[in-house]
Amino acid sequence: MSRIHITTTVNGETAEFLTEPRETLLDVLRNQLGLTGSKEGCGTGDCGACSVLLDGVLVSSCLVLGVEAQGKTVETIEGMATDGALHPLQRQFIEHAALQCGFCTPGILVAAKALLAQNDNPTETEIRYWLAGNLCRCTGYDKIVRAVQDAAAEMRGAA
């Protein structure tokens, strides 16, 4: 099957790859670009473990084709810490013990970052509904919600 040349921007850097039209963005990120932080938990857009930002919009990268990344910007978990410093969400997740197995964590962090970008002071209910597309089987979500709340407070304080 012929493959298509795609040029895109991933975590601030130009990235090129050849992809079959049927290949998902998730598979391209993981298998071609070596960015295995985004996970496949379902492949059907139900679990959110593959969450990335595509031109700033939160998407399930398992439901996006690799070819759709042409000319766009992609942000993954690997780009979340900047200049060696963890994002407040990342730090709060560690401090709150908001992860157990950690498999859903990258997707939840990316999704939470997208939430805080548009709502710097979400209520508990807003956090729970925003993250309803990110399944976690270990934690019961309690510590995740608290970590997002505290990261939001920290970021408001820093702003």
Added chain:
Amino acid sequence: MPKDELKAGFRLVGTRPNRPDGLDKVTGRARYGADIVAANMLHAAVVRSPYAHARIKSIDASRALALEGVKAVITRADFPTGLTGEDWNLQENTIAGDTALYDGHAVVAVAATSALVAQDAARLIEVEYEVLPHVTDVDAAMAPGAPVIRAGNADHSVPEGMHPNVVRYIDFGHGDLEAGFAAADLIREGTYKTEATHQGYIEPHACLGQLGADGRGEMWVCTQGHWYIRRMCAAVLGIEAANLRVTPSEIGGGFGGKTTIFMEPLALALSRKAGGRPVKLVMSRAEVLRATGPTASASMDVKIGMKKDGTITAGQVNFRMQGGAFFGMSPIAEALPCAFACYDIPNLMHEGYEVLANRPKAAAYRAPGSPMAAFAVESLLDEMCRELSLDPLQVRLKNAAKEGTKSSYGPTYNRIGLVETLEATIAHPNLSAPLGPNQGRGVAAGFWFNHGGETSVSLQIGEDGTVGVSVGTPDIGGSRASIALMVAETLGIEYEAVRVNVVETGSLGVNEPTHGSRATFASGKAAVEAAESAIKQMCARAAAEWGIDPEAVEWADGAARPAGENAGKFPPLTIGEIGAKMGGTGGPISGHHESVPGGVGASFGVHVVDVEVDPETGKSTVLRYLVVQDAGRAIHPAYVEGQYQGGAAQGIGWALNEEYIYGADGRLQNPMFLDYRIPVASDLPMIDTVIVEVPNPGHPYGVRGVGETGIAPPLAAVANAVAAASGARLRTLPLSPPKVLAAIKAGQ
């Protein structure tokens, strides 16, 4: 041993430091099962039976083999014959022989140069089936006339005249049941059913396997126990265990479902057939739901006798469980002893049947068997408390098992903490939270044995006094942190100076998986023993340097110190100083410990849930949730709370949403997360926790194990709350809105 004789006054145990693997896991660096590649790697795909029960008449892979990039196709013919018992079970489940036994049963596997080509090839493989009659319900499977799944599987325990699908019978009890019921003021009985649920770990099974023609191989795999993977793969493939080196990846959840093999031998067999090229095999979610995990479905009769004051005089259960089409997979032998384990009841009888059905081979799921048993017993107790106008927590307290109680399953309890757990529950503010219309409160208790298991740990003193600990129990929820805390506490050094590594099968003696709530108990206990062993050696090195008797040296605050009449004669030698010189003082210093640790301490939990039931839709909303559980000792309280909350969330899902739905054709109708709906963030409230600490005298820091118990009470607690809120008493899970609505309407 009384509580105050255990170690107390800790420097580190009971604190909440950041977990050592936290940074890797928030940055995407942590490597899980599917995150690894190897040079010259192939990708595999599996052809699975679309039928619940079908004879495999022929397999034609010629079109697949003609596809560019396809390197190997395997069927059962590529595996050795003559296996028996559990080894045969494992092989038969890995790849079907003459007959596919459930929807999703693997039939053929293919390896190709890319995952997409492998999937294309799988679609080109033609399998001709002869569809056979099937049965998926446990009661239907043991009824006269049910299709026989495999004759001759029943063991000697099964009473004569039962259907051949009934393969195991267990009974035990004590006291005089008839007299017990005669002494009761109220006798009630009920039949309860739970559907199969899946562990629901978010990480699908994944492995990378390599096996050469010389029978030597390697595997990278997400698993709770890599020695189990080694032993099982070796048996299924007919190779020698020591020739297969298994390295565990980080694990994206297991809950019991990753304590066994499902597809790992396929990767190795494909590799062997493809000239030893490494083969990566990653399951899809649908494959995970159709062909791995689930727990048993259960049908359960319970009968309880109670006096007017709440004293339980007698209890009787008769449980039927199916664990798929394979002998020994249902948790019937665990469910029965869990049924009345919380209580001191003089007259008890337990009977249980294991039944084969055309369903996937069940795996352990968090406290296997206990949630079903608790659903049945704790629901009926709740009904009886209401009928007698008794407080359900006071009734549980009145009958609670305690130290010295002969347990329902035989042994006499050592120090246990159910009474303290109930007292802490009764004192909690959630019990006095006001309830509005259509709201109700439910309580239930639960139990798990906890577990020791084969354990081997090694500990190395570094040249700078830092310490490496090699353990064989994969870290699923913070066990690296809890083991590092205990080792640092024992050695008198900083938490950050200890690195706990989960190592591969070539590095330690055999370890059982991280299961049964054993990692912090067993690997922790062994790590403390290994640290004590290293301390002895370090004291001996100091004694030699000082020219005094080793017995005259004591260890405190990370240093050897002269003791007794030598006290103060020499300055302390720190672990760093001893480590720096060890090359010249006798060589490397390491501690080892191998055992099947005794001293396992059972744990009990009590849950309280407030639910609102919408009378128009039957939908239940969890308003408030409380978990109170005896941890023995919480080494890292944040991860103990996490286990309590996670267990509760899984139990809430089992109670309200989750079920395996089979069609009349025997096919699983909901093999995706959209339809197999586990709780999402907006389904749940904050989950309040109380950690009760009644230290286990069998562990140096009092640990009992905390993972399992938390899933036992929620099924009944939620059902009891729904009954209180709506008047609808449902005895079949899940409590889905249509079912609750129908029950409300039937009761009006």
